[in-house]
Amino acid sequence: MLLLLPFIVLVVVYFTSSSLRLAVNPEDKLLPSATQMGNAVKEFAFTEDKRTGEYLLWSDTEASLKRLGLGLVVSAAIALVVGIATGTIPLVGAMFSPFIKVVSMIPPLAVLPILFIVFGLDELSKVVLIVVGITPIIIRDLQQRTREIPSELWVKAQTLGATSWTLILRMIVPQLLPRLLICMRLSLGSAWLFLIAAEAIASTDGLGYRIFLVRRYLAMDVILPYVMWITLLGWLIDEALRRLTRWAFPWYVGGR
Amino acid sequence: MIEVRNVWKEYGEQVVLERVNLKIEEGEFCSMVGASGCGKSTFLRLLLGQERATRGQILLDGKPLPGEPDAHRGVVFQRYSVFEHLSVIGNVLLGFELPQAKLFGRLFGARRRAARDDAVAMLERVGLGTVLDKYPQQLSGGMQQRLAIAQALVMRPRVLLLDEPFGALDPGIRKDMHDLLLKLWRESGLTIFMVTHDLKEGFTLGSRVLVFDKVRIDPQAPGAYGARITYNIPLDHGGASAAGLALANGAEPSAAQSAAQSAISRTSRAAVARPVRSEAPT
Numbered sequence: 001m002l003l004l005l006p007f008i009v010l011v012v013v014y015f016t017s018s019s020l021r022l023a024v025n026p027e028d029k030l031l032p033s034a035t036q037m038g039n040a041v042k043e044f045a046f047t048e049d050k051r052t053g054e055y056l057l058w059s060d061t062e063a064s065l066k067r068l069g070l071g072l073v074v075s076a077a078i079a080l081v082v083g084i085a086t087g088t089i090p091l092v093g094a095m096f097s098p099f100i101k102v103v104s105m106i107p108p109l110a111v112l113p114i115l116f117i118v119f120g121l122d123e124l125s126k127v128v129l130i131v132v133g134i135t136p137i138i139i140r141d142l143q144q145r146t147r148e149i150p151s152e153l154w155v156k157a158q159t160l161g162a163t164s165w166t167l168i169l170r171m172i173v174p175q176l177l178p179r180l181l182i183c184m185r186l187s188l189g190s191a192w193l194f195l196i197a198a199e200a201i202a203s204t205d206g207l208g209y210r211i212f213l214v215r216r217y218l219a220m221d222v223i224l225p226y227v228m229w230i231t232l233l234g235w236l237i238d239e240a241l242r243r244l245t246r247w248a249f250p251w252y253v254g255g256r
Numbered sequence: 257m258i259e260v261r262n263v264w265k266e267y268g269e270q271v272v273l274e275r276v277n278l279k280i281e282e283g284e285f286c287s288m289v290g291a292s293g294c295g296k297s298t299f300l301r302l303l304l305g306q307e308r309a310t311r312g313q314i315l316l317d318g319k320p321l322p323g324e325p326d327a328h329r330g331v332v333f334q335r336y337s338v339f340e341h342l343s344v345i346g347n348v349l350l351g352f353e354l355p356q357a358k359l360f361g362r363l364f365g366a367r368r369r370a371a372r373d374d375a376v377a378m379l380e381r382v383g384l385g386t387v388l389d390k391y392p393q394q395l396s397g398g399m400q401q402r403l404a405i406a407q408a409l410v411m412r413p414r415v416l417l418l419d420e421p422f423g424a425l426d427p428g429i430r431k432d433m434h435d436l437l438l439k440l441w442r443e444s445g446l447t448i449f450m451v452t453h454d455l456k457e458g459f460t461l462g463s464r465v466l467v468f469d470k471v472r473i474d475p476q477a478p479g480a481y482g483a484r485i486t487y488n489i490p491l492d493h494g495g496a497s498a499a500g501l502a503l504a505n506g507a508e509p510s511a512a513q514s515a516a517q518s519a520i521s522r523t524s525r526a527a528v529a530r531p532v533r534s535e536a537p538t
Contacts, residue, residue: 152336155306156404158325160411161355170350170361174341251341251391 032221040221044210056210057229063205065233067123068195071130075191076184078131079138084172086139087146088164097143104136109197116202126198133194134187138180145179146172178252181245185238192234257282257447258303258415263312265298270479272298276312278466278485285441285448287458290468295483296451297419299468303449304329304417316414327355330408334420337404338392344403345388348375351410375410382406382436398429402436409440418450422457434461465489 018031032040045057052059086093086100112129119125149172157167199208207230214222245252260278264271272295280286288296301307302314305325314321316328325331338347352371353363363371379385382402392400401421408416421437422430438461441448452458458465467487474480 150336151306152333153339155304155325155331156333156337156339156407157354159304159327159329159331159408159413160351161327162361163354163358166354166358166361170354171339171341175339249341251393253393 029218029220032224036221037225040219041225044222044225057226060205060207060210061229061233063203064195064199064207067126067198067206068130068191071127071134071195072184072188072191074127075131075135075138075187076180078135079142079183080173080176080180082135083139083142084146084168084176087143088168088172093143100136100139100143104140106132108133108194112198112201121202126195126203129194129198130191134190137187137190138183141183142176142180145176149175178245178249181241181249185241188234188238188241192230196230257317259315259318261313261315263302263309263314264482265295265302265307266310266482271482273302273484274482275484278488280447280464282447283445285461285463286450286466287462287464288449288451288466288468289453289455289458290483292453294468294470296466296468300417300419300449300451303415304331327411328414330411330413330416332401332404332408332416332418332421334423337421338400338407340392343389343391344379344384344395345372345375347392347403347407348379348410351375351407355411378406378410379403381440396429398425398433401425401433405437405440409444409446412444414447416446416448418448420451420453423453430457437461459491463491465491 014031015034018033021028021031022033041057045055048054049056082096082100086096108129111132112125115125115128115132119128153171154167157171162170195206196208196211199206200212203209207226211223211226258278258280260276263273263276265273276299288299290296298307302309303321305321305323308323322328331337339350342350349363349368349371350361352375353368354361356367356371357363362368376385376388379388382405384399384402384406387395387399392403395403404421422433425433434457437448440446450458450461465487466485467489468483469486470481470483471486472481
């Protein structure tokens with residue numbers, strides 16, 4: 001029960017302030033009441049949009065999740081390959097580690113204009129922004145984890161007849177996969193940040209786009225439910241990844 | 257079978273091993289004892305191929321030892337000897353899969369079933385037949401070492417190298433492990449090299465005890481001279497057990513043992529404080 005307390009306090013404080021403000025000025029838009037937000041949700045989630053014939057909340061969610069999912073999967077794949085290559089093969093590591101270190105210091109949002117110029121304003125540039133934003137961090141983490149695998153295990157694998165290739169395949173990849181899932185969970189917040197930033201600047205749909213669109217009308221009754229929805233989605237993805245880690249890698253102690 | 261010819265190992269200025277010469281016949285069980293930092297683990301790593309000798313040669317059946325660890329040499333370390341991401345059976349199966357499946361490192365179908373049967377048979381020999389699907393994390397330290405031994409033995413190595421394999425175990429469990437290791441050694445006729453801190457263990461298990469010690473010491477430059485094999489003591493096995501027991505009971509140790517013991521206590525009292533204090537002749 002204690003874990004619910006902060007949430008309850010937040011809700012109580014919000015609705016008390018809201019009703020106080022609305023009592024003074026019923027036209028107030030800053031802190032909408034539950035009814036106002038309910039109406040907004042009804043309009044966006046359960047009413048066809050007159051212009052496009054879509055249910056906006058769901059089409060926004062679909063568009064955003066596609067970008068986010070694609071960005072996460074591509075980042076994970078790149079990070080796994082590069083992380084293992086730089087962590088396992090000393091020559092590759094010596095050559096690329098400093099480069100990756102420098103690249104990871106580039107603020108991704110600073111290169112957003114470049115991405116828009118190079119990849120156009122379509123889906124691609126948004127996915128690339130997510131990838132650029134989170135991949136270097138995951139790579140560096142996986143690289144570190146690869147190096148932390150005790151040297152005894154490398155020797156042991158060699159005495160069992162492993163070649164460099166089968167050693168990567170049967171020892172390093174399986175040992176790193178749970179860590180990769182944890183990295184994805186940790187970079188989920190950044191991934192959302194980059195997604196919403198990209199959508200806010202150039203898009204025609206998506207959760208971030210919608211929030212920045214209705215901002216013009218000071219439509220807090222739409223923005224707040226959208227933010228809550230994004231938060232819920234983020235939490236659900238995090239929880240799903242956590243459960244996946246536990247289910248797929250029961251031996252991994254760090255995942256518990 | 258194994259011949260070590262004038263091997264030196266240096267790390268920069270520091271000489272760890274100097275002028276090591278040794279000839280070991282097939283089927284010997286060599287215990288390597290000595291103070292901490294006297295190079296016995298380094299020597300084991302040389303035999304393993306994890307490191308190369310600075311000078312000299314190590315020959316296996318008359319040919320130079322391959323410079324990298326390979327399937328001819330099995331190894332069990334004190335820790336990190338098993339793969340925690342694989343179940344007990346998976347750990348042993350790996351020894352069949354890696355040499356046979358070069359592309360994916362996995363076997364399928366009939367070959368997998370055959371390998372699995374062999375793996376199960378080996379696990380039953382070391383007493384792990386009932387925990388096939390557990391992960392190493394769920395096993396006790398002793399069971400993990402049993403698994404590590406099984407994993408090394410399925411490769412049918414020419415040489416088995418043990419680096420303080422029982423150092424982290426309780427005394428009671430250690431006794432069981434000794435019995436198991438002796439049983440496996442007699443059955444398989446393996447050549448075994450074991451590094452140990454425990455003199456009694458070395459004398460109980462080994463058919464030969466190698467004592468590593470520094471012959472020359474320069475107090476101004478501790479790294480200037482390395483250790484050698486100062487005693488190479490063959491034991492017939494019945495006698496070895498008796499001697500080990502005698503040592504355990506605090507009786508007067510044999511000449512060989514006291515020589516070994518004094519060699520150890522001279523270079524590093526702190527490192528072997530326990531056996532020296534409790535078992536030194538009064």
